[in-house]
Amino acid sequence: MRMHVGSFITGLVFLVAGVAFALEAAGYWTIRVSDLRLIGPLALVLIGAAIIIGAMTRRDET
Amino acid sequence: MTDPETTRVEPTVAHDSRHPSYGTVVTGVILVLLGVLWALDAADVAEIRLSMVIPITLAVVGLALMIGSFRGEHPGLITLGVFLTVATLLVSFLPGSFRGGVGDREIRVTQMSELEDRYDLALGKIQLDLEDLDLTQSAEVELSVGAGEIQVRVPDDVEFRVEASVGAGEIQVVDESSEGITPRLDYTSPGFDSASTTLTLKINVGAGKIEVR
Numbered sequence: 001m002r003m004h005v006g007s008f009i010t011g012l013v014f015l016v017a018g019v020a021f022a023l024e025a026a027g028y029w030t031i032r033v034s035d036l037r038l039i040g041p042l043a044l045v046l047i048g049a050a051i052i053i054g055a056m057t058r059r060d061e062t
Numbered sequence: 063m064t065d066p067e068t069t070r071v072e073p074t075v076a077h078d079s080r081h082p083s084y085g086t087v088v089t090g091v092i093l094v095l096l097g098v099l100w101a102l103d104a105a106d107v108a109e110i111r112l113s114m115v116i117p118i119t120l121a122v123v124g125l126a127l128m129i130g131s132f133r134g135e136h137p138g139l140i141t142l143g144v145f146l147t148v149a150t151l152l153v154s155f156l157p158g159s160f161r162g163g164v165g166d167r168e169i170r171v172t173q174m175s176e177l178e179d180r181y182d183l184a185l186g187k188i189q190l191d192l193e194d195l196d197l198t199q200s201a202e203v204e205l206s207v208g209a210g211e212i213q214v215r216v217p218d219d220v221e222f223r224v225e226a227s228v229g230a231g232e233i234q235v236v237d238e239s240s241e242g243i244t245p246r247l248d249y250t251s252p253g254f255d256s257a258s259t260t261l262t263l264k265i266n267v268g269a270g271k272i273e274v275r
Binding site for chain 1: 111113114116117118119120121122123124125126127128129130131132134135136139140143146147150154244
């Protein structure tokens with residue numbers, strides 16, 4: 001069964017973001033507007049990870 | 063007569079309309095969960111806040127996407143996730159920033175009893191003058207403006223800490239400054255840790271300027 005890497009990584013991002021903001025709403029920590037500056041580098045890391053995982057998945061299939 | 067070998071059609075995986083798609087099932091499950099939560103809130107069984115429901119729904123969509131990634135693409139779920147992400151950001155950041163009305167407010171506080179825990183303004187300017195405040199015990203004050211400016215004047219003889227962040231704009235605290243997109247500045251006066259009474263200011267502006275002196 002072949003995993004669709006894009007969907008998996010996108011799902012992971014949604015899951016982490018959802019849990020983070022749910023915990024914030026519950027008062028476990030505070031996310032400030034300035035923390036949004038981390039979105040850029042995090043997106044870069046995730047895109048890179050998706051490319052690596054995608055490439056490894058294709059190599060395993062050949 | 064045609065050769066059956068050459069006319070053979072490769073079997074295709076057709077979607078069986080009798081079985082709902084994965085995205086439809088997930089959407090249905092989410093709607094059922096939301097309905098149950100809404101009913102619990104309406105019946106006063108539990109207090110369900112939007113700021114918690116939307117991120118949890120986003121997490122459920124994310125989990126469903128991860129599980130469903132082994133069955134192919136799910137553009138509908140991704141679209142739903144993007145909308146929920148935007149809604150999560152709006153719910154998380156806007157309510158705190160966009161409440162308290164519109165206009166300019168000049169507030170002068172001289173006694174502890176007059177000092178409030180927080181001051182909010184949607185649009186405009188807050189000038190909080192604490193210069194003559196008789197700080198008899200440590201205090202923490204939050205200030206928030208959606209778009210505009212916050213100016214705070216702290217007493218000369220009080221040690222204070224400032225945690226300031228702006229979505230886009232400028233921050234000036236005493237002799238330190240930061241500007242640009244999402245600038246953040248934390249400042250602690252030299253004698254803060256050893257002082258018996260201290261003042262902590264948590265200041266947030268969506269777009270504009272923060273000035274503490």
